[in-house]
Amino acid sequence: MTKRRYGQHCGIARGMELVGERWAILIVRELLLTPRRYTELLRRLPGIPTNVLATRLKELEAEGVIERKVTPRPGSGVVYDLTPYGRELEDILLRLWRWGISALPVSQDSGRPSMDPAVRALQASFRPEMAAEVNAKFEIWFGTFVMHATVDQGRLEIGPGASPAPDLIIDCRSSMTPLLKGDVTADECVESGRFWITGDRELLGLFGDLFRAPSEAAQ
Amino acid sequence: MTKRRYGQHCGIARGMELVGERWAILIVRELLLTPRRYTELLRRLPGIPTNVLATRLKELEAEGVIERKVTPRPGSGVVYDLTPYGRELEDILLRLWRWGISALPVSQDSGRPSMDPAVRALQASFRPEMAAEVNAKFEIWFGTFVMHATVDQGRLEIGPGASPAPDLIIDCRSSMTPLLKGDVTADECVESGRFWITGDRELLGLFGDLFRAPSEAAQ
DNA sequence: CCGGATCCTCGGTGATACTG
DNA sequence: CAGTATCACCGAGGATCCGG
Numbered sequence: 001m002t003k004r005r006y007g008q009h010c011g012i013a014r015g016m017e018l019v020g021e022r023w024a025i026l027i028v029r030e031l032l033l034t035p036r037r038y039t040e041l042l043r044r045l046p047g048i049p050t051n052v053l054a055t056r057l058k059e060l061e062a063e064g065v066i067e068r069k070v071t072p073r074p075g076s077g078v079v080y081d082l083t084p085y086g087r088e089l090e091d092i093l094l095r096l097w098r099w100g101i102s103a104l105p106v107s108q109d110s111g112r113p114s115m116d117p118a119v120r121a122l123q124a125s126f127r128p129e130m131a132a133e134v135n136a137k138f139e140i141w142f143g144t145f146v147m148h149a150t151v152d153q154g155r156l157e158i159g160p161g162a163s164p165a166p167d168l169i170i171d172c173r174s175s176m177t178p179l180l181k182g183d184v185t186a187d188e189c190v191e192s193g194r195f196w197i198t199g200d201r202e203l204l205g206l207f208g209d210l211f212r213a214p215s216e217a218a219q
Numbered sequence: 220m221t222k223r224r225y226g227q228h229c230g231i232a233r234g235m236e237l238v239g240e241r242w243a244i245l246i247v248r249e250l251l252l253t254p255r256r257y258t259e260l261l262r263r264l265p266g267i268p269t270n271v272l273a274t275r276l277k278e279l280e281a282e283g284v285i286e287r288k289v290t291p292r293p294g295s296g297v298v299y300d301l302t303p304y305g306r307e308l309e310d311i312l313l314r315l316w317r318w319g320i321s322a323l324p325v326s327q328d329s330g331r332p333s334m335d336p337a338v339r340a341l342q343a344s345f346r347p348e349m350a351a352e353v354n355a356k357f358e359i360w361f362g363t364f365v366m367h368a369t370v371d372q373g374r375l376e377i378g379p380g381a382s383p384a385p386d387l388i389i390d391c392r393s394s395m396t397p398l399l400k401g402d403v404t405a406d407e408c409v410e411s412g413r414f415w416i417t418g419d420r421e422l423l424g425l426f427g428d429l430f431r432a433p434s435e436a437a438q
Numbered sequence: 439c440c441g442g443a444t445c446c447t448c449g450g451t452g453a454t455a456c457t458g
Numbered sequence: 459c460a461g462t463a464t465c466a467c468c469g470a471g472g473a474t475c476c477g478g
Binding site: 004037053077 | 439440441442443444451
């Protein structure tokens with residue numbers, strides 16, 4: 001099994017040897033939030049052939065990026081998780097997310113977003129430099145999904161599930177992507193019916209400032 | 220020419236569609252420092268087939284990552300350069316460099332480093348958080364190559380060529396990689412003969428602090 | 439059901455030769 | 459110098475099968 005190499009003594013080339021093969025980064029992406037089982041990965045990566053998934057998992061494990069764990073729990077399952085080294089990719093992936101979203105076609109917003117892309121989207125769009133001294137609790141609804149985003153002294157805590165005492169609830173009747181891309185303002189989202197909000201409306205502008213992928217890319 | 224897609228409405232997947240194909244990121248890497256001609260890229264990317272280079276260049280151009288420019292200068296050349304959008308990848312590539320270098324085998328240091336990897340290496344290893352209030356001019360020699368790194372009020376200016384009035388000159392008799400990886404200290408590099416230095420030796424420790432890829436990766 | 443392995447086809451990659 | 463043309467090969471894609 002001679003892996004494809006670039007033969008350059010360079011960190012970038014080496015990095016791409018580790019996670020540059022097709023589907024590899026998306027597998028890492030899937031493991032960013034939580035460990036996953038083989039069939040979960042298959043389901044969450046529509047289009048990946050089973051043999052490619054199996055091959056990538058073995059390669060990533062051999063390279064020390066992910067770990068295969070056999071859970072002793074009832075039902076004896078196998079889960080894949082990131083190693084500490086693999087988890088260091090998180091920051092890179094968030095930046096890649098920001099970069100790539102600029103080149104995303106304006107979707108027809110039809111595909112209702114599942115939870116994880118939404119969590120990642122907000123996480124990647126968070127701008128810490130806008131959050132100094134900020135304290136606010138947001139709750140975001142996507143149809144039947146609920147997630148929370150709490151900013152506490154400039155730190156972001158984000159994940160699925162409701163917020164205990166949200167200052168502002170944003171009910172996304174449509175995708176949040178245009179807001180994150182900077183194509184529209186948060187106020188416009190409310191005015192156009194894209195968002196329905198409950199709570200402290202004053203925080204709406206803050207939300208738009210806190211979560212925004214860089215727009216200089218649009219040029 | 221149907222490009223390979225992932226079919227996910229996700230910035231990471233989209234980003235990998237743009238620059239995830241084989242050799243694409245290394246082409247971007249080559250353009251990070253300066254525009255390059257076709258044959259320069261061929262020479263600087265040993266092993267890339269000419270048709271693959273041609274294909275990637277066309278794809279990257281179509282995607283808005285790079286630009287093909289016909290220079291009106293004598294000799295009528297074609298050069299490829301990053302677009303502003305493509306240049307936004309710089310930060311991501313530097314982080315990937317940091318991440319990938321941890322998985323680099325301890326090379327036999329034989330291949331004399333060309334200039335650009337060295338510039339990139341230092342650039343990627345720079346830790347701004349260590350540079351507050353720092354003013355220092357370094358000059359680094361690699362055999363016949365010379366580069367400079369000037370830290371001015373925490374800002375780094377780095378590139379090929381000598382420094383006008385260096386505070387410290389580091390003559391690398393061997394690779395700088397072990398230092399950047401944190402395997403050795405700057406002092407040890409001098410003691411072992413890996414570096415020869417001229418100038419203010421007091422700045423040596425500072426240099427080691429300023430330029431160091433994160434070591435928690437090693438574990 | 440889970441966690442893959444196997445088989446087959448197709449197209450991208452790698453290597454080389456060639457051209458305006 | 460800046461690519462095209464040609465071709466062998468192997469990895470991706472897609473489906474199916476299999477042991478626990």
